Amino acid sequence: MITRETAKKSLHVPVRAVIKGVKDEAPGVRTLLLEPVEGQFPRAGRVSRPGQFNMLGYPGVGEAPISYSMLPPGKTDAKAEELFGHTIRRAGRVTGYLEKFKEEDEIFFRGPFGRGWPVEEARGKHLLLITGGLGLAPLKPVIEMAPSLGLAGATLLHGARTAGDIIFKAELARWKTGGAVEIGLTVDNPPGNFFKKRQDRGLEGFEKAIGEIRTGLITELIRPLQIDPAKTVAFICGPEIMMRFASRDLMMKGMGGAGIYVSMERRMRCGTGHCGHCQIGPWFTCKDGPVFSCAQLRGLPDVII
Amino acid sequence: MTGVNASQRNYRVILPENALARWLEWLGGFYTLTGPVGGGVAARFTEISKFEQMDLDYQSTMLPPGKKYLFEPVEEVLSFDVSEGVFSSGPYPPGRKRALIGVHPCDVNAILYLDMVFLSGPYADPFYRARRENTFIIALNCKSVTGLCFCHLVGAGPYLKAVSGYDILLTEIGEEEGAERRGGKNRKFMVELVSEKARELCDVFPFSMGEQPEEKDFEKMSRMEAALLKSFRKNLDMEGVQSALLSRPDHHALKETADSRCLSCSNCVMVCPTCFCHDVMDKTDVSLSRSRRVRRWDACQDISFAQVHGGNFRAQRHARLRQFVYHKLDYEEQFGRKGTVGCGRCIRWCPTGIDLTEIARAMME
Numbered sequence: 001m002i003t004r005e006t007a008k009k010s011l012h013v014p015v016r017a018v019i020k021g022v023k024d025e026a027p028g029v030r031t032l033l034l035e036p037v038e039g040q041f042p043r044a045g046r047v048s049r050p051g052q053f054n055m056l057g058y059p060g061v062g063e064a065p066i067s068y069s070m071l072p073p074g075k076t077d078a079k080a081e082e083l084f085g086h087t088i089r090r091a092g093r094v095t096g097y098l099e100k101f102k103e104e105d106e107i108f109f110r111g112p113f114g115r116g117w118p119v120e121e122a123r124g125k126h127l128l129l130i131t132g133g134l135g136l137a138p139l140k141p142v143i144e145m146a147p148s149l150g151l152a153g154a155t156l157l158h159g160a161r162t163a164g165d166i167i168f169k170a171e172l173a174r175w176k177t178g179g180a181v182e183i184g185l186t187v188d189n190p191p192g193n194f195f196k197k198r199q200d201r202g203l204e205g206f207e208k209a210i211g212e213i214r215t216g217l218i219t220e221l222i223r224p225l226q227i228d229p230a231k232t233v234a235f236i237c238g239p240e241i242m243m244r245f246a247s248r249d250l251m252m253k254g255m256g257g258a259g260i261y262v263s264m265e266r267r268m269r270c271g272t273g274h275c276g277h278c279q280i281g282p283w284f285t286c287k288d289g290p291v292f293s294c295a296q297l298r299g300l301p302d303v304i305i
Numbered sequence: 306m307t308g309v310n311a312s313q314r315n316y317r318v319i320l321p322e323n324a325l326a327r328w329l330e331w332l333g334g335f336y337t338l339t340g341p342v343g344g345g346v347a348a349r350f351t352e353i354s355k356f357e358q359m360d361l362d363y364q365s366t367m368l369p370p371g372k373k374y375l376f377e378p379v380e381e382v383l384s385f386d387v388s389e390g391v392f393s394s395g396p397y398p399p400g401r402k403r404a405l406i407g408v409h410p411c412d413v414n415a416i417l418y419l420d421m422v423f424l425s426g427p428y429a430d431p432f433y434r435a436r437r438e439n440t441f442i443i444a445l446n447c448k449s450v451t452g453l454c455f456c457h458l459v460g461a462g463p464y465l466k467a468v469s470g471y472d473i474l475l476t477e478i479g480e481e482e483g484a485e486r487r488g489g490k491n492r493k494f495m496v497e498l499v500s501e502k503a504r505e506l507c508d509v510f511p512f513s514m515g516e517q518p519e520e521k522d523f524e525k526m527s528r529m530e531a532a533l534l535k536s537f538r539k540n541l542d543m544e545g546v547q548s549a550l551l552s553r554p555d556h557h558a559l560k561e562t563a564d565s566r567c568l569s570c571s572n573c574v575m576v577c578p579t580c581f582c583h584d585v586m587d588k589t590d591v592s593l594s595r596s597r598r599v600r601r602w603d604a605c606q607d608i609s610f611a612q613v614h615g616g617n618f619r620a621q622r623h624a625r626l627r628q629f630v631y632h633k634l635d636y637e638e639q640f641g642r643k644g645t646v647g648c649g650r651c652i653r654w655c656p657t658g659i660d661l662t663e664i665a666r667a668m669m670e
């Protein structure tokens with residue numbers, strides 16, 4: 001049997017955690033707050049950074065790569081709670097299983113893996129965050145550390161399918177009041193759409209706090225933007241097709257591919273650069289990414305960006 | 306093999322085959338001897354007890370020795386005891402110390418490539434590392450090339466140029482004059498002790514039965530290498546490949562080959578000595594008492610390989626074939642060298658004879 005000492009040596013052995021909170025964010029989307037209880041976390045010499053991910057799962061079911069939506073303590077984040085969080089949408093076998101977890105249940109993870117958002121590059125510049133759907137989750141830690149990043153300014157543009165699908169409503173309202181970040185929201189289907197009506201219940205208070213929610217694709221919010229290409233850094237996270245059009249709109253405004261960062265999603269098995277599933281051209285999404293600059297991805301096959 | 310300095314020469318000796326056989330059988334006391342059995346292009350590496358079982362004239366194997374023994378086709382990496390709630394991983398090293406005898410230069414280079422995959426990144430794989438440390442590699446320079454070999458294009462053969470990462474290098478340099486051995490000729494081998502491990506081992510077993518190589522022996526090796534280099538039939542402009550492939554990802558040669566001939570059978574990937582992709586799956590016992598995490602060779606030719614929620618980045622067959630061709634001939638940024646060692650296995654074992662060098666050549670025109 002393996003002891004804790006030997007477990008530290010193996011990248012194959014997951015760390016045990018207990019779920020300390022479950023929060024419903026939107027239909028099918030939940031945030032799990034985790035407290036690691038056994039094993040070495042984070043791995044020696046590795047600090048959790050925004051944009052990194054853990055391989056989250058349960059033995060017998062499998063693992064799925066999920067980005068941090070809340071960083072563990074002891075980091076540049078001002079949060080001092082003893083927990084870290086992952087926001088998960090039910091999509092496949094593993095995430096479907098994780099959705100059934102309740103408070104005090106056990107869960108296992110390995111990580112953190114990957115390179116995160118290059119937040120230091122945004123120092124002194126305007127940080128433009130463009131997110132779609134669940135893509136807001138990996139950027140939530142960036143927004144929360146924004147006041148300490150020495151930014152010239154920050155803008156968050158978020159798009160969702162319906163108003164009911166907007167995650168982190170309380171946080172969005174808080175960020176709006178905090179004033180560190182300007183917020184623009186858009187939905188594909190406007191509130192009151194006949195088929196989506198049920199999901200839009202209880203949104204009145206949110207709309208009052210957040211202001212106008214536009215209707216249309218995320219690019220509707222990007223096009224009117226006035227940006228100084230040399231003094232702007234963009235972090236984009238969302239479905240790949242949305243990241244394609246968002247990054248192209250920014251390039252049309254004069255931004256270079258090196259200043260536009262996207263978080264890629266690929267099938268992953270190991271998280272450590274060995275299994276090969278997540279390769280995008282010469283890159284491994286797990287260890288060279290998941291955050292890439294558009295310049296790194298330009299011209300590679302099997303990429304929509 | 307010219308320009309050898311004096312200190313290197315001290316670790317070289319010319320051994321007749323019968324002496325080499327005795328020495329290798331002595332080595333069997335320390336290592337499980339593993340060598341090529343059955344000749345030609347379909348030899349196989351397997352455990353042996355006698356030197357005579359091996360065919361050192363073999364040209365190629367189906368499964369590459371490095372991948373077969375260092376990165377096992379199916380391996381349990383983790384086990385979870387459900388009732389106890391504890392994990393176990395290992396033990397490392399799994400298995401005995403092994404000596405791989407007669408590994409061709411392409412396959413040695415492939416092992417060096419796998420080293421980069423599993424040991425050089427931010428995470429080293431403990432299973433691979435344990436096996437690698439327990440493996441003694443005796444390389445063998447080629448004495449013939451097949452029509453499908455193109456190792457000379459990527460510097461992976463036919464003579465081994467790497468100076469570390471393996472232990473001993475053998476080169477057949479002719480036959481002993483007048484010596485008869487079991488009715489056959491007694492061949493002579495240049496034996497070069499490359500690693501510290503090999504040099505320490507040979508302190509115990511003196512090389513008195515061999516002779517010091519002379520300048521004419523090295524000249525002979527150079528002549529043999531030059532002659533071999535002339536016998537390659539495959540050629541490709543490797544400098545031009547990189548720019549040509551990435552600029553034409555939808556080239557008709559790729560699409561037509563994929564649509565008309567590729568079966569997505571994954572043979573190319575399975576026999577490739579540098580293909581490292583694997584799947585990881587959890588298997589729970591029927592008794593529900595234990596769950597095992599197993600990794601298994603996987604192939605980019607499989608349709609679900611790049612599937613994610615909401616889509617598949619390589620749903621089309623030509624996209625999957627392209628991933629294989631590009632990974633072998635392009636993508637040098639990944640590990641600082643091309644993914645191919647020019648062994649020609651993917652061509653030989655493709656049921657429809659798809660040739661990645663032919664695809665690349667068509668794409669460069």
